[in-house]
Amino acid sequence: MLIDRNGATSEAWNRVSGADAATVTRPLVPFAEIDAALAALSDGAELGIEVPNTIRLAALEPHLVRVALVSIVFPAFSDGRGFSLGRQLREYGYAGRLRAAGPLITDQFPYALACGFDEVDLPEASAARQPPELWVAALGVMSNTYQRGYQSGGNILDQRRAARRNFAGGRP
Amino acid sequence: MAAAPKRPPLPAILIANTFLEGEVVFRAAGGWTPDPAQALVASDEAGAEALEREAAAGFARNEVVDAYLVDVAIGTDGVPVPRHFRERFKTLGPSVRPDLGKQAELRRS
Amino acid sequence: MYRYDEFDERFVRERVKQFRGQVERRLSGALSDDEFRPLRLKNGVYLQLHAYMLRIAVPYGTLNSRQLRQLALIGERYDRGYGHFTTRQNLQFNWPKLKDVPDILDLLADVEMHCIQTSGNCIRNVTADHFAGIAADEVEDPRPTSELIRQWSSLHPEFSYLPRKFKIAVTGAAHDRAAVAAHDIGIRILKHPQTGEVGYRIFVGGGLGRTPMIAKTVRDFLPKADLLAYLEAIMRVYNLEGRRDNKYKARVKILVHEMGLEPFREAVEAEFAKLDGPSVNADPAEAARIAAYFAPPAYETLPASDASYEAARAASPDFARWADVNLFPHKVPGYAALTISLKPIGGVPGDATSEQMRVVADLAERYSFDELRVTHRQNLVLPHVKLSDLHAVWQALVAAGLATANDGLITDIIACPGLDYCALATARSIPIAQSISQRFGSYERQREIGPLEIKISGCINACGHHHVGHIGILGLEKSGQESYQVTLGGDASEDAALGVLLGPGIKGEEVPDAIERIVAVYLRERVPGERFVDAVKRLGLGPFKPALTGAPTRELADAH
Numbered sequence: 028m029l030i031d032r033n034g035a036t037s038e039a040w041n042r043v044s045g046a047d048a049a050t051v052t053r054p055l056v057p058f059a060e061i062d063a064a065l066a067a068l069s070d071g072a073e074l075g076i077e078v079p080n081t082i083r084l085a086a087l088e089p090h091l092v093r094v095a096l097v098s099i100v101f102p103a104f105s106d107g108r109g110f111s112l113g114r115q116l117r118e119y120g121y122a123g124r125l126r127a128a129g130p131l132i133t134d135q136f137p138y139a140l141a142c143g144f145d146e147v148d149l150p151e152a153s154a155a156r157q158p159p160e161l162w163v164a165a166l167g168v169m170s171n172t173y174q175r176g177y178q179s180g181g182n183i184l185d186q187r188r189a190a191r192r193n194f195a196g197g198r199p
Numbered sequence: 200m201a202a203a204p205k206r207p208p209l210p211a212i213l214i215a216n217t218f219l220e221g222e223v224v225f226r227a228a229g230g231w232t233p234d235p236a237q238a239l240v241a242s243d244e245a246g247a248e249a250l251e252r253e254a255a256a257g258f259a260r261n262e263v264v265d266a267y268l269v270d271v272a273i274g275t276d277g278v279p280v281p282r283h284f285r286e287r288f289k290t291l292g293p294s295v296r297p298d299l300g301k302q303a304e305l306r307r308s
Numbered sequence: 309m310y311r312y313d314e315f316d317e318r319f320v321r322e323r324v325k326q327f328r329g330q331v332e333r334r335l336s337g338a339l340s341d342d343e344f345r346p347l348r349l350k351n352g353v354y355l356q357l358h359a360y361m362l363r364i365a366v367p368y369g370t371l372n373s374r375q376l377r378q379l380a381l382i383g384e385r386y387d388r389g390y391g392h393f394t395t396r397q398n399l400q401f402n403w404p405k406l407k408d409v410p411d412i413l414d415l416l417a418d419v420e421m422h423c424i425q426t427s428g429n430c431i432r433n434v435t436a437d438h439f440a441g442i443a444a445d446e447v448e449d450p451r452p453t454s455e456l457i458r459q460w461s462s463l464h465p466e467f468s469y470l471p472r473k474f475k476i477a478v479t480g481a482a483h484d485r486a487a488v489a490a491h492d493i494g495i496r497i498l499k500h501p502q503t504g505e506v507g508y509r510i511f512v513g514g515g516l517g518r519t520p521m522i523a524k525t526v527r528d529f530l531p532k533a534d535l536l537a538y539l540e541a542i543m544r545v546y547n548l549e550g551r552r553d554n555k556y557k558a559r560v561k562i563l564v565h566e567m568g569l570e571p572f573r574e575a576v577e578a579e580f581a582k583l584d585g586p587s588v589n590a591d592p593a594e595a596a597r598i599a600a601y602f603a604p605p606a607y608e609t610l611p612a613s614d615a616s617y618e619a620a621r622a623a624s625p626d627f628a629r630w631a632d633v634n635l636f637p638h639k640v641p642g643y644a645a646l647t648i649s650l651k652p653i654g655g656v657p658g659d660a661t662s663e664q665m666r667v668v669a670d671l672a673e674r675y676s677f678d679e680l681r682v683t684h685r686q687n688l689v690l691p692h693v694k695l696s697d698l699h700a701v702w703q704a705l706v707a708a709g710l711a712t713a714n715d716g717l718i719t720d721i722i723a724c725p726g727l728d729y730c731a732l733a734t735a736r737s738i739p740i741a742q743s744i745s746q747r748f749g750s751y752e753r754q755r756e757i758g759p760l761e762i763k764i765s766g767c768i769n770a771c772g773h774h775h776v777g778h779i780g781i782l783g784l785e786k787s788g789q790e791s792y793q794v795t796l797g798g799d800a801s802e803d804a805a806l807g808v809l810l811g812p813g814i815k816g817e818e819v820p821d822a823i824e825r826i827v828a829v830y831l832r833e834r835v836p837g838e839r840f841v842d843a844v845k846r847l848g849l850g851p852f853k854p855a856l857t858g859a860p861t862r863e864l865a866d867a868h
Contacts, residue, residue: 107469141465
């Protein structure tokens with residue numbers, strides 16, 4: 028099941044080997060097979076890659092300009108490496124789609140979005156226990172966060188700063 | 200965590216904590232009991248398997264967590280006593296607070 | 309002290325509601341038990357031997373009277389009328405029911421407290437020098453920095469699923485009372501040697517547990533404004549590179565050790581350089597907002613000595629003996645900080661009843677600007693008491709059984725809960741502490757021995773900090789019995805050192821005799837003014853080895 032901030036969404040990508048990339052629209056290929064995929068695809072064709080959470084940003088950087096989806100594998104919900112990798116990709120300037128693929132739990136959904144992910148690709152067993160409405164509800168639980176620079180709505184430090192500015196500006 | 204992966208030597212009893220309270224309980228004939236004297240004792244393979252099934256079922260029903268078999272000696276009064284000191288403390292309460300835990304509650308009752 | 313604003317308040321309230329929902333989802337089956345466990349741990353809920361345990365954060369060890377009274381109330385309403393102060397300046401309740409925890413969290417939120425991240429593989433409650441704002445050797449109060457870190461680390465989106473737990477401690481003083489070298493990150497506030505600018509020295513990779521290590525300096529001087537970005541750089545390197553294949557090798561100390569300090573530092577600095585500092589760091593106005601809460605209280609202008617205090621000392625030898633040991637000099641003339649020992653002779657280290665908490669709360673409100681501290685040595689501190697009030701405070705403490713005169717002495721023993729409560733323990737800790745305390749209960753004898761820190765852990769995880777005890781005791785299981793290893797020469801101060809194993813494990817009932825013989829060797833060998841730990845460092849283990857088991861050294865014990 029694919030989840031984004033609005034709930035369940037339909038899968039637009041097709042998982043294939045790199046060599047078969049041209050046989051489908053929007054192929055999603057293992058990162059190790061990206062060269063074969065690029066060789067098969069025409070220049071403008073969209074390409075998605077699936078990467079392990081152990082990969083270093085530097086290894087991805089040269090390819091990001093050609094990629095429209097990066098799917099980072101979370102081998103277990105307790106393995107938080109993907110959050111840092113996602114965040115690094117966004118800091119680097121990657122502007123394509125970012126997916127977390129693995130057995131996440133709904134409580135992690137706000138964290139994933141804050142780190143720059145757009146969507147979560149859940150295995151069926153997790154999806155059966157955690158329907159889409161739980162994922163959407165998880166986003167409304169904490170209205171504010173303390174960290175600056177993450178993609179979350181209510182950043183407390185910046186809200187305090189804005190309040191200070193308004194207060195100062197409102198003085199006679 | 201429904202059952203310990205390795206089975207201890209027999210005879211054994213099934214020990215667990217209730218999920219919503221955390222209280223130490225034992226599997227008895229009719230359900231879970233806080234009193235170790237009421238614990239069912241498995242003295243053969245079939246008995247141990249039956250207790251392991253109860254552990255899994257109790258976990259699945261959200262009754263207990265951390266259920267596992269504990270090897271025991273049977274005292275002269277017929278009451279099973281865990282052989283390992285850790286599990287003995289678990290059936291009694293803190294040794295430094297004899298006024299608390301099962302050692303106090305069962306004495307009172 | 310810090311007070312919540314509307315954001316902090318909403319944050320803890322929503323967090324309680326979230327936990328309520330997590331329990332419900334565990335019951336409904338939406339969450340598996342494996343998924344629920346880290347969520348409950350991140351709200352401080354453990355399953356222990358006899359019951360659940362709830363660990364409440366006391367950020368950097370600072371409390372007010374209203375908070376302590378609320379803890380007393382929770383202890384009575386939901387527990388068994390007592391709580392346990394821990395080596396991480398937290399408070400643990402030993403008997404709460406899981407179904408009551410959300411209500412307890414609501415009561416905590418009522419007084420601006422929480423259990424957020426007191427357990428789990430995340431950044432834990434930040435600790436600091438318990439004499440913050442009091443000590444004369446302080447460059448700057450460490451609590452504003454600690455509070456900034458508390459907020460920044462709370463529910464961090466990137467660092468809530470780390471390889472392992474992560475502990476940060478802050479000191480602002482030359483003398484390290486926060487054991488920063490024994491933490492994953494230690495922060496020392498200091499002045500730049502050339503410019504005089506106040507900033508941070510950052511240590512990484514300390515920790516006790518199975519593989520004890522002293523932290524290493526990763527940054528000599530960090531400008532204050534860069535703190536959060538630098539911490540984020542360290543955390544990111546750890547989150548990405550820390551080992552996840554073996555929980556015993558997952559702490560950052562192992563990563564630093566395996567990478568090597570220089571490559572680790574380079575990785576951190578490279579990440580720090582890439583981070584957009586201004587978008588991550590707190591702006592100076594926010595730092596100033598927090599710091600303002602820790603402004604000094606309205607001290608009176610007083611002479612450095614007080615006649616009524618001197619008269620009370622002269623009139624009451626017991627008071628004088630207590631004051632000689634349990635007072636700490638305050639930087640403001642006419643005031644003292646006093647340690648309330650939670651180590652009564654033969655008692656359970658760190659335990660306080662709800663009645664005692666109320667007594668301490670009343671004293672803090674009346675005599676100490678409504679403030680008190682929890683120390684990592686499992687005692688409490690009234691930080692700002694007028695010399696002229698000390699006798700009245702002492703009398704109230706005597707009546708509550710809280711006036712044990714043993715701060716820093718051999719009966720001021722740190723002990724984890726051990727196998728009396730803890731599901732991870734391999735042996736009991738508390739009865740060992742009790743038997744040593746009883747053996748050395750005499751005040752005169754303790755003073756003769758002088759400063760001596762005994763620290764006891766009931767398992768290799770070392771919550772009792774045994775590695776850095778002058779005498780460390782580690783309880784293990786050996787052939788189906790409790791067995792205790794003794795180490796000597798550990799030191800948690802700025803001269804941080806790990807204790808060295810004295811010999812094979814001994815039985816619990818043999819421990820007091822062994823300690824007695826070890827102390828006898830020290831008394832025989834010391835030079836005037838030499839502390840126990842300094843004598844061990846000078847002499848090495850050699851002279852002490854026979855003392856561990858030795859019948860032959862019986863005459864040494866008799867000599868004292």
